[in-house]
Amino acid sequence: MNNRLGPLEYINGSWIIGDPNKDHLRFEQSGMSHRVGGVEEPPVPWDAFTEMEIYAVATRLGNSKGLAKATQIMANLRGASVSGGGPAHLMAHLRNGRGAWKAEFSHHARWYPPREIRILSRFLGQVAERGEASHLGDPAWVSTVVERLRQLPHSLPRARKAAIKQILDDCPLILKG
Numbered sequence: 001m002n003n004r005l006g007p008l009e010y011i012n013g014s015w016i017i018g019d020p021n022k023d024h025l026r027f028e029q030s031g032m033s034h035r036v037g038g039v040e041e042p043p044v045p046w047d048a049f050t051e052m053e054i055y056a057v058a059t060r061l062g063n064s065k066g067l068a069k070a071t072q073i074m075a076n077l078r079g080a081s082v083s084g085g086g087p088a089h090l091m092a093h094l095r096n097g098r099g100a101w102k103a104e105f106s107h108h109a110r111w112y113p114p115r116e117i118r119i120l121s122r123f124l125g126q127v128a129e130r131g132e133a134s135h136l137g138d139p140a141w142v143s144t145v146v147e148r149l150r151q152l153p154h155s156l157p158r159a160r161k162a163a164i165k166q167i168l169d170d171c172p173l174i175l176k177g
Helices: 065-078 114-129 133-137 139-150 157-170
Strands: 008-011 014-017 024-027 031-036 049-055 089-094 099-104
Touching: 008 139, 014 139, 031 099, 049 114, 114 133, 114 139, 114 157, 133 139, 139 157
Parallel strands: none
Antiparallel strands: 008 014, 014 024, 024 031, 049 089, 089 099
């Protein structure tokens, strides 16, 4: 079993987005928890998620807050504008009037293949849109899906979206009780 896909990694029985020794998100059976500044926030229940998307770049330097600020200053001095950069994060929309939720996470020291970042983001987005985010609370189900996602051939976005949908349609729910 390959235990990672971009910033998502299986460590000590849990799926985690980001560096587990720093700020990160953890998939729990009850929802997604966010550890920031050494403090674990209560999990956001899975049924609250309607949309999810990952914003990260391949290297830690690209997700540097300092680099993003310096780039913005230089762009302002030249009269230009900049979009992107900044800390890696998961952006989600929550139901019941809770609105947008942004959860920053620390980039691992390792490189994230850009293709894996796109696949992970599309996977999380489709799971949330289908109303099946609770599946993310089952480590065995996530392992099965991640293993299949890692085998996807290189393809254009439309074909990738269809392939991820097919994987989600084919993967049986393994959740217990």
